[in-house]
Amino acid sequence: xxxxxxxxxxxxxxxxxxxxxxxxxxxxxxxxxxxxxxxxxxxxxxxxxxxxxxxxxxxxxxxxxxxxxxxxxxxxxxxxxxxxxxxxxxxxxxxxxxxxxxxxxxxxxxxxx
Amino acid sequence: xxxxxxxxxxxxxxxxxxxxxxxxxxxxxxxxxxxxxxxxxxxxxxxxxxxxxxxxxxxxxxxxxxxxxxxxxxxxxxxxxxxxxxxxxxxxxxxxxxxxxxxxxxxxxxxxx
Numbered sequence: 423x424x425x426x427x428x429x430x431x432x433x434x435x436x437x438x439x440x441x442x443x444x445x446x447x448x449x450x451x452x453x454x455x456x457x458x459x460x461x462x463x464x465x466x467x468x469x470x471x472x473x474x475x476x477x478x479x480x481x482x483x484x485x486x487x488x489x490x491x492x493x494x495x496x497x498x499x500x501x502x503x504x505x506x507x508x509x510x511x512x513x514x515x516x517x518x519x520x521x522x523x524x525x526x527x528x529x530x531x532x533x534x535x
Numbered sequence: 536x537x538x539x540x541x542x543x544x545x546x547x548x549x550x551x552x553x554x555x556x557x558x559x560x561x562x563x564x565x566x567x568x569x570x571x572x573x574x575x576x577x578x579x580x581x582x583x584x585x586x587x588x589x590x591x592x593x594x595x596x597x598x599x600x601x602x603x604x605x606x607x608x609x610x611x612x613x614x615x616x617x618x619x620x621x622x623x624x625x626x627x628x629x630x631x632x633x634x635x636x637x638x639x640x641x642x643x644x645x646x647x648x
Contacts, residue, residue, distance in 0.1 A: 426578070453634070455634070455635070455636070457636075457638075464624075464638055464639070464640045464641065465579070465624065465626075465636075465638035466638075467635040467636060467637065470634050470635060472634075477634055478633065478634045478635045480635060512578050512579070514578075514579075514636075520567065520628060520633070520634055521567050521584075521586065521628075523569070523581050523584065524569075524581070524636060525581060526571075526578035526579045526580070527578050528576075528577055528578050529577075529578050
């Protein structure tokens with residue numbers, strides 16, 4: 423069974439631009455979560471989607487948004503990029519319940535110049 | 536607020552030795568705990584999980600111990616191998632309808648041949 427895939431793997435943007443990242447979950451998984459990983463803050467939860475609805479949200483500004491499609495694929499968008507948004511953005515998928523294992527993709531490395 | 540922290544940022548062991556990685560958590564409502572391994576350039580990889588109604592769980596070469604009294608979690612790796620070198624994260628989920636994972640800062644395990 424194929425794992426979680428994320429595209430693109432690397433991105434370079436400049437301040438003020440916006441970016442869209444994509445995540446395809448493992449087949450049969452309906453929950454998709456997004457995390458930001460930086461050396462200073464570690465892994466931080468952004469949001470979680472299930473059946474096209476945002477079910478949980480972390481403490482990030484409104485510039486960070488996401489959505490989920492009917493096929494469970496998910497996208498996250500960051501508008502008006504700031505230097506501090508440079509990070510590894512990780513997507514994780516799971517079946518549906520709270521204690522289902524979350525499986526992570528390889529991440530998208532975003533660099534903001 | 537809730538937090539998950541690690542006692543040691545780095546751990547260096549000899550090949551064949553047993554490794555113990557520790558983690559403290561502060562959210563007494565947490566009811567599900569997971570250990571992940573992250574190798575350079577990859578997303579976190581699930582190792583083992585444990586629910587709050589258990590004290591111990593064993594996998595292949597790994598054992599997780601949970602002490603709810605002192606809010607402490609540990610990961611034991613038997614016969615550590617060079618391939619075990621990575622950053623190890625503990626993560627927890629709060630109770631109720633909380634679906635997000637809260638991660639610790641991570642411990643870098645280095646296995647010396």
